[in-house]
Amino acid sequence: MRRRHLLALAGALPLSARAQGMKRVGFLVTGDPEPTWFLFRKGMVEAGYVEGRTVTYEYRPVATPGPRLDAAAAELARLKVDVIVTILTPAIAAMRRATSSVPIAWMGADPETTGIRNLSRPEGNVTGVYSPSSTLAGKALQLFHEMRPETRLFGLLLNPGDPFHLPLQRDIETVARAEKIDLVIELPKSRDDIGASFDALIKRGVAGVLVQPSLGLEIAARLALEKRVPAISFRREFVEAGGLMSYATDYADLTRILGRQVDQLLKGVSPSDIPVQQSTRFEMIVNRKTAAALGIALPPTFLARTDEVIE
Numbered sequence: 001m002r003r004r005h006l007l008a009l010a011g012a013l014p015l016s017a018r019a020q021g022m023k024r025v026g027f028l029v030t031g032d033p034e035p036t037w038f039l040f041r042k043g044m045v046e047a048g049y050v051e052g053r054t055v056t057y058e059y060r061p062v063a064t065p066g067p068r069l070d071a072a073a074a075e076l077a078r079l080k081v082d083v084i085v086t087i088l089t090p091a092i093a094a095m096r097r098a099t100s101s102v103p104i105a106w107m108g109a110d111p112e113t114t115g116i117r118n119l120s121r122p123e124g125n126v127t128g129v130y131s132p133s134s135t136l137a138g139k140a141l142q143l144f145h146e147m148r149p150e151t152r153l154f155g156l157l158l159n160p161g162d163p164f165h166l167p168l169q170r171d172i173e174t175v176a177r178a179e180k181i182d183l184v185i186e187l188p189k190s191r192d193d194i195g196a197s198f199d200a201l202i203k204r205g206v207a208g209v210l211v212q213p214s215l216g217l218e219i220a221a222r223l224a225l226e227k228r229v230p231a232i233s234f235r236r237e238f239v240e241a242g243g244l245m246s247y248a249t250d251y252a253d254l255t256r257i258l259g260r261q262v263d264q265l266l267k268g269v270s271p272s273d274i275p276v277q278q279s280t281r282f283e284m285i286v287n288r289k290t291a292a293a294l295g296i297a298l299p300p301t302f303l304a305r306t307d308e309v310i311e
Helices: 002-010 033-046 067-079 089-098 133-147 165-179 191-204 217-226 236-240 251-266 288-293
Strands: 023-029 055-061 083-087 104-108 126-130 153-157 182-186 209-211 231-233 245-249 282-287 308-310
Touching: 023 033, 023 067, 023 089, 023 251, 033 055, 033 083, 033 251, 055 067, 067 089, 083 089, 083 251, 089 104, 089 126, 104 251, 126 251, 133 165, 133 209, 133 231, 133 245, 153 165, 153 191, 165 182, 182 191, 191 217, 209 217, 217 231, 217 236, 231 236, 236 245, 236 282, 236 308, 245 251, 282 288, 288 308
Parallel strands: 023 055, 023 083, 083 104, 104 126, 153 182, 153 209, 209 231, 231 245, 282 308
Antiparallel strands: 245 282
């Protein structure tokens, strides 16, 4: 449904797209690109932009950090687009290495990993919006513990190529200590290693696993279900792909804010005059079908607290 909607939204780019005055926006994303790409373009429509008439996009999805991501960032810098949107920490790091002049609107999890120190007056050419994802991940672990109170050993599947894995691990460890849960950490080097990491966690006897989104939500959700591991994350797309639960920012709201910031940048407002914003709308989502497949009984009191149950 989303893919068809996305294609309909894009349409064929007419010759008039080359006309002077057409705004060009670069889009660099790591992880699973399609959900955020779709939502961002929808946010731009809400901000008043029509693709092919008032704006055109240079879309560069790169699955994992590395030379390909740096090459995509360098290409966007050479194209001299009006604004560059970056999604997740590896993308903003690559883009900042590529340019210090093109305005950048960033969406991610931790402003510290971007080099931004003053959120009200961002330094340099970067502003953006972020989700307090490490806090949400800790809350997700608490909710999992409520669902399965017997949990004493829990796994973390973290992305060593994403600098955000360090504050994420730190905040989850704080929650785990309070809940008296021991953690087992796996750091797969690539998506090809995710299955082996799940196997290692299963061998240790973990009750569940939290997945960092930049590893790849769809592949991680599929492998978790195949290997019968209760897995959680902090993106709703993980649950839609078959993961058990997420406690996450409402990404539709997040990309709507991002669209407004890009609109300001396109109108000539300096990034330093656009405060970095934090999302404040969160949602807990549970996949009942996955719970049933894993033999997990969801307590009625737990279900009553969810914002959405996927059947």
